Amino acid sequence: MDPREQDVAEVMGFDRLPTHIVDKRVADLLDLSGKKAIVTGAGGDGLGQAIANRLGGCGADVALIGRTFEKVERRAKEVEQRWGVKAVPILADLSDWDQVHRAVRESHDALGGLDIMVNNPVMVHAGPFEAFTKAQIDMTVHGSLTMLMYCAHAALEYLLPQGSGKIINIGAVGGRIQQRGLVVYNSCKAGVVGFTRNLAHEMAPRGVNVLGVAPGIMIKPDMRQRILDPQSDQDFAARNAIMEAITTQVQLGRVSLPEEVANMVAYLASEAADYMCGQTIDVAGGQWMN
Template identity: 75%
Template sequence: MQSEEQEWATLMGFDRLPTDIVDRRVGELLDLSGRKAIVTGAGGDGLGQATANRLAGSGADVALIGRTFSKVEKRAAEIEKRWGVKAYPILGDLSDWDQVHRAVRESREVLGGLDIMVNNPVMSTAGAFEHHTKEDIDGTVHGSLTMVMYSAHAALEHMVPQGSGRIINISAVGGRVQQPGLTAYCASKAGVIGFTRNLAHEFAPRGITVLGVAPGIMIKPEMREYVLNPRNDAQRAARGTILNSIRHQVQLGRVCLPEEVANMVAYLASDAANYMCGQTIDVAGGQWMG
């Protein structure tokens, strides 16, 4: 029979404190050597490939899921050459329930486990909301929110039986602040923040940590091109919206690189973030409602 002191110690979780971290360097806590990670949407030039690189650079073996096999194959080869870890290209359309579950199962098999799942969906329609079609709205919600749910569900199939794992959902600072021309997108990203919070509440008692990252204005090659040389009215309007946000909302006064956001993903995937749960962290240069 436990003494009152032992009961209180158990209730406070003293027996589960990670006391081994006390004498370790922060750099050691950030080391992901031996971890097995999946990153979705990893074939392009944006956050997916940057995140896969950051996790691999921290020592994790990674599976890169994308709908164009040649793209994820190219990225996986680059990662293996650069970091000396295992990187596997996996074909999968994240908008398809069966495909995403199959892709996650395949990824886990080739990796030999699953510790980290990064759900990096795609953005869809922009522009004035009154001009959206049903297809625009459905595509935006599906591409920015539903696909995150599909991928998380697929990861939980494996994490729940093992009683451990970390899921990191990519939202956007637009889920917290208003952004002209992105009403459906921002509403969907607000949904990702809520989904992250509620999923964490449901699965933390079962050993699974759920967190989120909300990027601000990231610059990718195609975006850099149309910002510098807009070719039509839509691109000129998009440039104006971005410039307005940088001038009036982003405290650092610049766009960011995908790698700057990927830094936070790698941190949240590590032991340095073991006491974080349910939060979505903004990486947006201090962007606020201006």
């Protein structure tokens, strides 16, 4: 072969094209059997447990990390019983650097490897910016952005040496739009979009892919009850804000289930999304600022 032709083939990456997928169905590419995944914030009734269930349903073994062991233990048992995969509960306060790295290490050892890291931070404070205290600003920044960086850092200790794996960061559509009462939170979620893009740029040449998902208005069971039967001024304010957003911003005209967002996480974790890199995908019913 002419050296110049060989250079072209190398630059084009012809030898790295996934030609084995050509004759497969998309459903086959979504199979995560044999993969090892970590999901943080997975003990409650929201997105974390939905992601763990979706990944388990696709065949992955899953470690569920949370601050309350009884909750992640219950969710892990549900994943195991429902899907027949291995699911392990891991206790950790993800605001603590050392606990994060310990939890990822324990997850890796319990599962026998790590292929997928889903960073699902769960801490948030809302309200008028001028009413925020230093503690509330610090808590929101730490819980919405810093903890996510801690978890990605811990995962890379295993993904980089093997030269493969995916990190999926959970942001929010608020990171792309402006919303009253969410100045600090949305600013952090804009940071998640930037972190995802920049980390992907740094890690892709080393075999680790970084992607993001930006949910819109998700309704958990307890939140649904508070909206239907508000018991406090905060509940009324939340209901009014959500109703306004649904009627003026969300093109599909409804809220979402956590499982609908988890669908995108499972897709990005799969081979079907292997040519995506650095993007943060909105799953928000077309929510935008009017």
